[in-house]
Amino acid sequence: MNKTAIQVSPVIIAGGSGTRLWPLSRAGYPKQFLVLHGDQSLFQQAASRLAGLAGNDIEVAAPCIVGNEEHRFLVLEQLRELALPNGAAASLLLEPAGRNTAPAMTIAALRAVEAGADPVLVVTPADQTVTSEPAFTQAMQQAIRVAADGKIVLLGIKPDRPETGFGYIRADDIGDGAQKVAQFVEKPDLATAERYVANGSYYWNAGMFVVRASVWLQALREFRPDIADGCDAAWAVKTADASFIRPGKAEFARIPSESVDYAVLEKCPGSNAFDIRMVPLDAGWSDLGAWDAVWQVSDKDGAGNASVGDAMVSASSNTLVHASSRLVGVVGLDNVIVIETADAVLVADRARSQEVKQIVGQLEKNKRSEHTLHRLVHRPWGWYDSIDSGPRFQVKRIMVKPGASLSLQKHHHRAEHWIVVSGTAEVTNGDQVMILTENQSTYIPLGQIHRLANPGKVPLEIIEVQSGSYLGEDDIVRYEDTYGRG
Template identity: 80%
Template sequence: MTSIPVQPVIMAGGSGTRLWPLSRAQYPKQFLVLQGNRSLFQQAASRLAGLNAEDIAVSAPCVVGNEEHRFLVLDQLRELENVPEATVVLEPMGRNTAPAMTLAALQAAAGGADPVLVVTPADQTVTDEAAFTRAVQEAVRVAARGSFVILGVTPDRAETGFGYIRAADGKPGIDALGVAQFVEKPDLATAQRYLADGGYYWNSGMFVVRASLWLKALEQFRPDIAAATRAAWNKRSVDASFVRPGRAEFAAIPSESVDYAVMEKCPDSSAYDIRMVPLSAGWSDLGAWDAVWQVSDKDPAGNACAGDTFVRDSRDTLVHSTSRLVGVVGLHDVVVVETPDAVLVADRSRSQEVKHIVAHLDGSGRSEHSLHRQVHRPWGWYDSIDSGARFQVKRIMVKPGASLSLQKHHHRAEHWIVVSGTAEVTNGDQVILLTENQSTYIPLGQVHRLANPGKVPLEIIEVQSGSYLGEDDIVRFEDTYGRAKN
């Protein structure tokens, strides 16, 4: 039996603003661990790796993501034992899902190959992975015969936050259902009618199609996107870990979704057979805190809690703590989310409106829309513990074998105290090793570097002092991660 070649594609470029303050632009929701010990992105990669069958051969995944999240992608993939090394295609800026899927199709089609693409967003969850696997495997077999296939989620409530698919008459069979129409997000009355009708499904945003068929359809329906994306692809550069389309060419690509660019046009075209496989697997796109509450384990009163929390006389409430005790009393249908630098309290039914807070923060020039107090870097992370006039205190973790850039600062000096691990410190012309409870001083203007030569994480406390303490006061001379300016 000849196996169907499958190319998993994970769309990982979203920002997830509706899950603020846990989700930030620099650490969006797909990389969050909301349940268990794996992030949503890791869950997506593992699910796709499990699609192998006697007639289905799954390749290493292709991840299409944001340039700024590239090391998050690599770090989280390395933690997965069942996922082979991925191809990571980096978008220099967001251009929605149609260009992203096209980049993946061009990568998959290299050398004349024509695998079935299984395309999924990175920020969804399912509770029944076996049902997910069966549905996607059926979709692969249908797509291999030349159809567009979309996964349609069997609705269990009148939901106004999703687009819908109207299935053609008939029942699911070996060839799945036909698709009569894609419909926009409805109002509540329309959503209730869809639920009662039984012929409508939520649009999951998961697509299964031959790479060549996607490229053909895009060239027919949106030749401007097809041509501009090919131009960016032809200008790509490749290094050990990443594929980077041409930046200037990519900026010229029109921004459009897969649905608007191609899928919604297919039911009216006799040139394409479009099918839908129903998915009943406890699916959620976790588009807002209300959706997180929907899929979370709850106590008898309907409360979902995470972290150090105490809940009394409350019902149908979500309480999420990350850094301290959070106590609530007498709340009904409320969301409370705590992080070290921000707290959200919202009516659960209005949790979609969190995006307005993020927009306000962005417009006000505040950093809380983009960064957590703990900021992840390719070498590890730093946590801004305290700050005041002319000083700042950070806790810094450096991964084994990693190093910061060789750098200097014009406006600040630094004191480093090793908490655990071993630090290799370049301080001007000296290179010294420091261990637990030892310290050093980096004068203003001194060229310096911090590295971890050991096999366990290095943690230090850094005390900065000076007239200006911003992150842009860094002159880099050498950098492992391609950030040196000089």
């Protein structure tokens, strides 16, 4: 370690459900883990960008990721795919409940100072993209150097259009490259947004900021001691296992829910105690907050159409078509979004794509599962795809990764038939353990303790046929589980 270098701890806030990108983004597999631009997920892009911030005077530690329990194995798997030099040492802080970004940021700061260190925290959401990584690196390194002197530094996006969906930062240029933040402004109406763009002193608030851990904790205690005390209490009773750190559940649930902006940042302009600055970022930034934003950053044909997957577009313009599981044909549509998945299709006016969240609200109100899970559901051991169902039966295609296994379990209401399609299966069926290969099968009676494992070097795929009076995922009793699930 270079003792004269600035020590940086990247913090990735990876909560959120991305409801405006339904049906591709769902609560169980939200937008930060999707590949929407480029060939990496938005979370992977964030982790890769932050790992690339090292310089002659800057050392970057392993990332700290704040997310929720449900997505913990997604985070691990996507970090593994990236193969970052320090990715395996990442800290995963699992929030017991959603409490917005201020508590999330605070537990990351408490983690950073735990061993007596005081690194510069580079905080970014997990669900944004940039088209120029060198420009991002240059701006962020400048912010790190300013924050190392005790200042709070925001990244501000120079607006290229009058956007009503973002908050704005008004900055005063004081000549050293890190402008003084004069004011935070809420999301404006169109006329006000047009004035902001014409003025030149207003920037979009990208939700990225840089600050020493001790400065953040000091500012939070100054402006919101209730949140600071609650986070201290939850952190004091944290538990840790493998890669996961969990603050106290009951203590965390009592913390007020608040954003970093409302809790601290918006109170800093005019404060004598906290110097807040802004570094402009011109790197092709987008938060991909709705399907219209995805269309804007996508490659397009001569008529402005963008397509993903098996899509055919004719006599249309400025349209986005995203086909996930089948051929989608579009004729004579202008300024329209068409998103197809295995179990849902969205068709929307591109200018009204923000309103997709209303459909998600209806699904939730009607207690439908399409807002939560895809038909194909990822698990730490692999995935399953529910390919057919009817009265008293369900058919699944199941993939188990090499060396992985499902939990030792039983079901009260269903029996199962397993047929191996490819690979090698190690099957525990009551007292019997057997090896099955392609085209071989077995029957698991109702109430029988069983387990499926892949002892081989290639993925295992089976077809599972369930039959019984109740086929819900909650009909499961686990006796032993590699992944710590109850």
